[in-house]
Structure formats: structure tokens, C-alpha cells
Amino acid sequence: RDFNERCAQCSEVNWGLTDGGRFYCRSCHNVTERTREVVNTDFITNSRVQTISKGSRQQEKNDGGCEWYICEGFQLVLKKQAEALEALGVCPQMKDEILCNFWRCYLQKSKQAYCKRPAGETVKALSVCESSTDVDSDPERPSLLHLLSLSESEGDLQTDCSFASSVSKVSESTSVYSGSVDGSLYLMKNQKEKLRMTMPMTLSFCYMALLWLREPITLSELLRFVVEGHIPYLNVFQHFPEKMKLCGLDLRIFCVESWPVYEEVFNKMHELAAFLDLPRFPDITDSCFLHPDMLCMKYLMEANLPDELHNWTCRVVKKIGIGEVDFLTLMPGNKSTRKVKYDVLAAAVIVVVLKLLFLLDDHYEWLLSEFAEERNKNNTEGGPYFEFKKWYEVVKQSLDAEQKKLDEERAKYLWRCEKPLFYSVKNKSKVLKRRQMVVNLQNQFGKLSGSVRRAEKPNPSSFQLSWSEENTDGSCFHGHSLKGVLQEKCGLLTAMNPDYWLCTVKLCNEKLCGHLAHYREVEFPQSYHFVLGLFSFLLRIQPSYIHDEVCMIEHKLFNKKLYKKLKYNTVLRK
Amino acid sequence: SSHEYKLNFRKSKEACLSYIQDALLQKQWKRAAEFLTCYVESLEKDYSREHIGPSEMIWRIGTEILWHHSQSSMKEFNCFMEQMKTLGVKRYLKVCLEHVFHLLCNGQIDEAYQNLSLAESWRFGEQTAIQDKEMKLIEAYRGLLDYYSWSKQKNILLEHSEDGFSDLAVEQEMHSYFRKAAVNLKEIIKIPGVWDVFVKCYVDLLEFYGDHNEARQVLNEYAYNSKFPANPNAHVYLYEFLKRQGESKKSLISALKILHDIVPSHELMIDFNTMLQKSKKRKKRRLGLEVIFAALDYAGWKENAKAWSCLARQVKQIVISEKHLDWIKQEWNSRKDWWPAFHFSRYLAKRNWQENKSLSYEKALVAGILLGKDCKYFKYVSHQGCKAQLKRFRMLKKFVNRHNPVYLRISG
Numbered sequence A: 001r002d003f004n005e006r007c008a009q010c011s012e013v014n015w016g017l018t019d020g021g022r023f024y025c026r027s028c029h030n031v032t033e034r035t036r037e038v039v040n041t042d043f044i045t046n047s048r049v050q051t052i053s054k055g056s057r058q059q060e061k062n063d064g065g066c067e068w069y070i071c072e073g074f075q076l077v078l079k080k081q082a083e084a085l086e087a088l089g090v091c092p093q094m095k096d097e098i099l100c101n102f103w104r105c106y107l108q109k110s111k112q113a114y115c116k117r118p119a120g121e122t123v124k125a126l127s128v129c130e131s132s133t134d135v136d137s138d139p140e141r142p143s144l145l146h147l148l149s150l151s152e153s154e155g156d157l158q159t160d161c162s163f164a165s166s167v168s169k170v171s172e173s174t175s176v177y178s179g180s181v182d183g184s185l186y187l188m189k190n191q192k193e194k195l196r197m198t199m200p201m202t203l204s205f206c207y208m209a210l211l212w213l214r215e216p217i218t219l220s221e222l223l224r225f226v227v228e229g230h231i232p233y234l235n236v237f238q239h240f241p242e243k244m245k246l247c248g249l250d251l252r253i254f255c256v257e258s259w260p261v262y263e264e265v266f267n268k269m270h271e272l273a274a275f276l277d278l279p280r281f282p283d284i285t286d287s288c289f290l291h292p293d294m295l296c297m298k299y300l301m302e303a304n305l306p307d308e309l310h311n312w313t314c315r316v317v318k319k320i321g322i323g324e325v326d327f328l329t330l331m332p333g334n335k336s337t338r339k340v341k342y343d344v345l346a347a348a349v350i351v352v353v354l355k356l357l358f359l360l361d362d363h364y365e366w367l368l369s370e371f372a373e374e375r376n377k378n379n380t381e382g383g384p385y386f387e388f389k390k391w392y393e394v395v396k397q398s399l400d401a402e403q404k405k406l407d408e409e410r411a412k413y414l415w416r417c418e419k420p421l422f423y424s425v426k427n428k429s430k431v432l433k434r435r436q437m438v439v440n441l442q443n444q445f446g447k448l449s450g451s452v453r454r455a456e457k458p459n460p461s462s463f464q465l466s467w468s469e470e471n472t473d474g475s476c477f478h479g480h481s482l483k484g485v486l487q488e489k490c491g492l493l494t495a496m497n498p499d500y501w502l503c504t505v506k507l508c509n510e511k512l513c514g515h516l517a518h519y520r521e522v523e524f525p526q527s528y529h530f531v532l533g534l535f536s537f538l539l540r541i542q543p544s545y546i547h548d549e550v551c552m553i554e555h556k557l558f559n560k561k562l563y564k565k566l567k568y569n570t571v572l573r574k
Numbered sequence B: 001s002s003h004e005y006k007l008n009f010r011k012s013k014e015a016c017l018s019y020i021q022d023a024l025l026q027k028q029w030k031r032a033a034e035f036l037t038c039y040v041e042s043l044e045k046d047y048s049r050e051h052i053g054p055s056e057m058i059w060r061i062g063t064e065i066l067w068h069h070s071q072s073s074m075k076e077f078n079c080f081m082e083q084m085k086t087l088g089v090k091r092y093l094k095v096c097l098e099h100v101f102h103l104l105c106n107g108q109i110d111e112a113y114q115n116l117s118l119a120e121s122w123r124f125g126e127q128t129a130i131q132d133k134e135m136k137l138i139e140a141y142r143g144l145l146d147y148y149s150w151s152k153q154k155n156i157l158l159e160h161s162e163d164g165f166s167d168l169a170v171e172q173e174m175h176s177y178f179r180k181a182a183v184n185l186k187e188i189i190k191i192p193g194v195w196d197v198f199v200k201c202y203v204d205l206l207e208f209y210g211d212h213n214e215a216r217q218v219l220n221e222y223a224y225n226s227k228f229p230a231n232p233n234a235h236v237y238l239y240e241f242l243k244r245q246g247e248s249k250k251s252l253i254s255a256l257k258i259l260h261d262i263v264p265s266h267e268l269m270i271d272f273n274t275m276l277q278k279s280k281k282r283k284k285r286r287l288g289l290e291v292i293f294a295a296l297d298y299a300g301w302k303e304n305a306k307a308w309s310c311l312a313r314q315v316k317q318i319v320i321s322e323k324h325l326d327w328i329k330q331e332w333n334s335r336k337d338w339w340p341a342f343h344f345s346r347y348l349a350k351r352n353w354q355e356n357k358s359l360s361y362e363k364a365l366v367a368g369i370l371l372g373k374d375c376k377y378f379k380y381v382s383h384q385g386c387k388a389q390l391k392r393f394r395m396l397k398k399f400v401n402r403h404n405p406v407y408l409r410i411s412g
Helices: A070-087 A093-109 A128-137 A144-149 A161-169 A183-188 A199-212 A219-227 A249-254 A262-275 A292-302 A309-320 A342-358 A364-378 A388-411 A425-447 A526-539 A543-557 A559-567 B009-025 B029-044 B054-068 B074-087 B089-105 B109-120 B126-130 B132-163 B168-188 B196-208 B212-224 B232-244 B249-262 B269-277 B282-295 B305-321 B325-333 B339-343 B346-355 B357-371 B376-387 B391-402 B404-411
Strands: A015-017 A022-025 A031-035 A486-489 A492-495
Touching (some): A070 A093, A093 A199, A093 A262, A183 A249, A199 A219, A199 A262, A292 A309, A292 A342, A292 A526, A309 A543, A342 A364, A342 A543, A388 B009, A425 B029, A543 A559, B009 B029, B009 B054, B054 B074, B054 B089, B074 B089, B089 B109, B089 B132, B109 B132, B132 B168, B168 B196, B196 B212, B249 B269, B269 B282, B269 B305, B305 B325, B305 B357, B325 B357, B339 B357, B346 B357, B357 B391, B357 B404, B376 B391, B391 B404
Antiparallel strands (some): A015 A022
């Protein structure tokens, strides 16, 4: 008890000792790395957040590595991600306060740190010898093989059966199954219980922090930045310090071989928010970037649609109440409110507006376009009327080109990095040899690729498609007028289009089948499909997700009519 | 374009492969190389469940690219092949063999020989036994190259003997190549397969050294052993050998019989028919007719005057003898529906007359007999021929007119 330093957090000198022999501050429960015997500053990656390690900690192992726990690894990952976000312009608060507090809270709630470890759960590195005997004594514990063949929902290393088989072949004497202390235990934990940390979840954490701070980054943008490499995700373990040896089961946890999916990250974030017992998030008001009015404006610009459409999106938003603070703000744990996907929602609003004004039944929009074309030919003064046909052609061309580029990029994606990964010491030399061969081949064929240099990482940009009004070729439609599709009625501007067709008459039960509707391209007009395709490219999600939101909006919008019709048991037409 | 939103390693590499495939098909070597560069990291993953793994893909694709790419050199190619040999021990000999083929295509006989020798000395536990077939092939190709060297020495020797000197050193070398070649060639042709080039070379060696018995045995085995896949060339080689040996017509005919069964359109069918027609045995003559009709069923023979003359001669002979008209009837039965349009159209009559009068003569004879004097072909050609005052056409006309009743009997 001769530790007299001031606590880094509360500046008190009031130390206690944890079970593991660590000092902790009795006033603020800040825990240090310092033990009685040895002062260990190795893993103070963020001076504000420190972890607890259980068990005695050896300073160095034979191979220059040392003991480390999985959550420390994730902490590093989060730190790197936060730094990257800061570099992108996110306020430093996110990294220094919000994210690390969320993380600390998570560690505490999931009983990985900041708490007494529940009795009976001991952490130890799992070796083959142990597992082979343990299997007999503890039938409930899944065997190592079973563990390795578990297919993660993230699809990590699913196809890697050599790992499974090489492990099974390993003899009794090998014992390195994970570089981390608790790698094997981590994977064996019951997934349902404590919201086990995974790589995609790191993005959920980031998104949660961004949402809390109401930063102008949507989830689809965040994921896009991840894929483009601006935010560490793939191969982030490269940045682990040398001493943190990564091998064996750690690979299952930290090496991803698939890109995170919007739905997954989104749903996990909500689970997390509930799990952490977070209060109501800061209000999303109409001056926030995430408010549908703002996002609609952005997407309208990006989709090269007339600015005038913004009035309409605002009207729809207002009419169905999706601009309300209570609707938009996240209330964790509240199961009755629908979770808001801000980006998808805004895109869907635009789609609905387009349907309102242009019908998008593969006939009417072209008809309107013809009228506009006629008018534009004969009357050049007063600005052009918006022609759907021209817009379609211009946007389709750009979209196709971008999609083609994207497809090629995806095919050319390099997943591996310089840092070699091995499951066990036994296959280390094989892995290194392979790596060398790969590098040689890459050099050899890289030279033969000609002048085509692999494009450098593009600068992170919020807009993927941009249209300039300065172009004289008329390919920018922002300033075009909607006069051709509007008419005045009783002093109000309404659409000339009198009809509307619902995407679906009856919504599915989302809880049962996961979707509000089931989108099949062949069942819908081509124009509709095109518009969905445009936004699905911009947001990098399946068209069906946008379709779901469109259905939801439509049902809110035409609520009265629907209710009335269904009440009288007639089929709603168009 | 694929709208795959759940992109993972495997899908990404699958897409990469399909881009490579497109590029290869369009001979865009640079682009193929570009995508292959991205594909190679697949080596670091295990695909043991797949039918063809990445190492094999990379070997095959890389070979294609390096072989065709303008900036690739033989040196780079060889270096790549050496790397591929280390990639998969299960494929080692196959890679060696293909490497040798490429070297041979490039004219690097010596390097090819060295590689073959090296491969022959390879041993790798149980793999050696598993890759036994490839090993045999390697030995066989080395034998082939030995034959090639033997052949060179033989030519030098012949030159020298013409000039009057005998060269003992060359002769000895020649014999030593013979021994080396013979051993390996003999081995491979024991295994059922298609070994045309090996068989030919081996037989050549045997004939040179006078071992005709062995040669005959080898060729018989190759042609008649049912374990070997049906191979028209086997019969051709046997036939040619027998001819060289001056064998009887009987054995020559029997050698060609199976060839007719397998490849009725083979060019040797003319020889076959000629031999058969002259035979004293009725069955053989009958077969001859069948053979020549069958050959002319094929489009490649349509303008072959020699074939038509064979048929014409035989048909004429039958008609004159008035015996065995039923043979013609039998053969014509299955052909009368389509041969007229196929061979005897008015268009063809004109064309044949313009391009090849002999051809039109023979065909006209056949047409006149089979279709009667009023058929388009005969009428046109004989008319033209008589107009041109060519004697044989006048004779032809007379002949056909005289034997017109035959047509009626045939067509009935």
C-alpha cells in the first residue's frame, strides 16, 4: 500500500487492490495497470481508459510476446478507428470522451473489466492437452474443433478449413492456440449472454458515438469509408504492438474476410445501446444533418435532381411526421418505436416524391418528359423544364460507369496485408513461405500490368456523384424547373399526376420475416427499379431496404385512405 | 455487373477470376495480368474443398499470360515455372511436363531435355508412386528427344557414307541414342492410350535396325488391343507398314477394314476400294461398293474426281455384267432421298462442268445410271459434253441410254 501517486482521473490518493493485484482508485474506480510488483505501462494506449487484467501477468514470454486480453485488442481497434474519424473531421470529443466512455461502460456491463469476475470463471489459455482431458470432465464445454467450425455470422474465416484441419492434426504437445490469454474462452462464451465483442461491432460503437454527437456522417457513409480504407477495419491488427502476438483463435476474432453489412451494424448498435442502458440520445432536430430535410437536400443534389423537389420532400416529411424530434431521436431499449435509418429514410422520401410527381409506371413519366421537351425546344427563356428522359440518360450513364468501376475495384480488392497470420507455430514457416511467393508473383505480374497503376486510395468524399451547373452541356439538373409537372389548384401547387400506385397493399410483419415487403425487380416498373438502383448504389445497400422504407412511408402517407378502403373490404387500386 | 452487397474474400476472388477469364478470352494480356496480381493472395487461403484450387489456377493462368504477353521473356517464363513447381507437390511432374512442352514449342530442345532428365530423377515419398503416369510420360518424351537425336545422327551418318567416309564415333552415338530411346518408347506404348508419335518413332527405329517382327507386333497391339482407345491412325500405321513390307493384298485389306468402320471418310478409302474392286471374292467386291458409296456421303469428297471414278468404274462394271444390280439397289436405297440434291443438282452440274470436266464425266455416269437419262445432272453434262464434241461424252450418252432400263430396276 505504498502507492502514493495521484489518481489520474480524480487526483485522489485512495488506492485499493483488486483481486488481480492491481491498484484501483477507491474514489472514482479508476484502475491502473500498476501492480505491486511491477509497474506495467505497456498497454496504456489511452491514458484515460485502462483495463483490468485478471490473473498474474508475466512480463515477457519466451518469444518476446506477452499476455494480452481480447478486449485490449478491441480497445486498440476502437482507438485507431476513432483517430481515423477525427482525421476525417469528426470532433475530438468523440474519441476522448464519448467512445471511450461507451467502451468502458461496455466492459463493465459485460463483466470483462471494472468488476469482480464472477466466481467460477477462470481465464486460462487453452491448450490441447487441457482440452483433451477437459472434454471428458466437462461435457458441456464445446470441443476445440467445434469451436473452430462454428460459423460466425460475420463470415469470418468461414472458408478457412485448413485452419480447422490443421488444428485437429496438431499433436498433444503444441499448446499455442491463441496469442491472447482468453482467445479460446472468448469464442466459447455463450453469444446470447453478454453481447460478445466482434469486429463489426466496433463499427457499431463508432456509429453510436457519432450518433450521440450528431456528427454529419450517416451509417452508409461510415461503412463506405471503411471499405475505401479511410477507417481501419480490415487488417487493423497490423497496428497492434509487436508484443501482442496474434495467432490461433485470435485470428477468428480479429481477422475479417467480409465487409460489414449495414443491417448488421445497425441492429447491433441498437442492441448495444440497450445493453449499456443508455439514456435517450441527444435530440435530432431539423437543424441536424441527420434530419430527413437535410439529408434529402444532400441526396437530391447527388442524384442530380432539381432543387425544387426539396419543397416536396419537406412536405412529405411533415405530413407523415417523420421530421419530429421524438420520431428521429434514439431511445434505447424502446421496442415499440421503429429504429430510424436516417439515410435510407431520406432516400425513400425522395423515391416517394418522385412517384407522386412522375408516377413512375413506365408510361407517365415519359409522357411528361415529352411535354417538357417540347416546351424546352420552343421556349428557351425562363430556364429549362425538368425532362425525366434527359435526366435518366445522364444519370444512367454516370451510374453505369461508376458501378463498373466499383465492380472492378471489388474484384481487385486486396485482403491480406504484410503482417502474416499463423494459426500455430507449426505452420509459421509455411505461411511465411507462401507470403513470399505471393509477393513475388505480385511483383512479376504487377510489372506486366502495363501502365495501369492501381488507383491510390481516393480521397474521402461525401459525394460520390457530382454535377456542376457550370457544365454547358446541360447535364446538371439542379436548377431545372418542375413547372412541367405541377399545376395550381386553389392557390396550391399540386402534382399534375392524379394517380399513385402503392408498392404493397399490406405490409409484412417485420418482426416475423425481417422485412416490411419483399422486393422483386420483375414485379415493378423499370423506372422505379432504376431510381431504387440509384440510391442503392449511393448508399451501398440492397434496393430492397429502400423499398421497405418506401412502403413504410407510403402506408403512413395514405393511411386514411388505406384504412377506409380496407374497412370496406375493397381492393385499393393504383 | 453484380450488386453483391455482402462482399467477402471468396466472392471478391470469384469476381476477380471472372475478370481474368474475360481478359484472357479477349487476349488482353495486360489486363489479365493486372487482375491476376490481385488474385494471387488466394494462395494464402485454403481451398481444399474446391475442385481446382488457387495454386492450379495461378499456374494455368500465369502460364497463358506469360506465354503470350509481349513483354514477357522466356527467362521470366522459366522462372515462373520453377516457382509453380514448388507450389504443389502433387502437381510437380505435370508442371514439369507442361514446361517442357513450352520449351519445345520455343525450340529449346536442349533445355527441354535437361528438364526432362531432372524430372526423371525426382523422388518424393509416396507421391512418386501416385504420379507414376506422369513419370512414364516424362520418360517417354525424353525417349522421343533421344529418338530425335538418333535421327540427327543417322542423317549425318548417311551423308558421310555418301561422301565415302564412315564415322565410327557418330555411329556409336547413334546406337546409344537408339538404346535410350527404345527403352522408354517401348514402356509407354504398353499402357493403353493414344501414342501416335511414340509408336511411329519406335517403329521407325525398329525398321531401321531390321526388327520387323517386333515392329509388326507393336503395330498390331496398337491397332487391335481392345484396351486401347479406338484410333484410326493405328490402322493407318499398320497398313503403311504392311505395304512397306510388301504384304499380300489380303492382309492389307484386313488392315483397312476397321479403318473403314471407324472413319468411312478416310482418304485411304480410295486405295481400299481399288483393292476390293479387283478382288476375286464376291464379298470383297461387295464391300468395295459399300466403301466407296460411304466415302462419298461426306461433303469433303464431293469434288474428288478419283473417288467418283472409282464409283463410276464399279457401277459401270456391274451394269455391263448385269450381275449384282441388287448391290447397287441396296446402296442406293438409303441415299436416293438426299444424294440427288447433295451431288446431282443442276447447279452442281454447271459448276462441275466449268471447273472439272473429268469430275463431271464420272459423276454424270453415276447419275445417269442411278437417276436415269432424264435426270438434271446427266442431261446437262452430256449435252454440254456433246456440244463440245468430246468423244467420251458421246460414248457416255450412248452408254447410259442403252442401259436406261437398269435405272428403272434400281429405282423401283
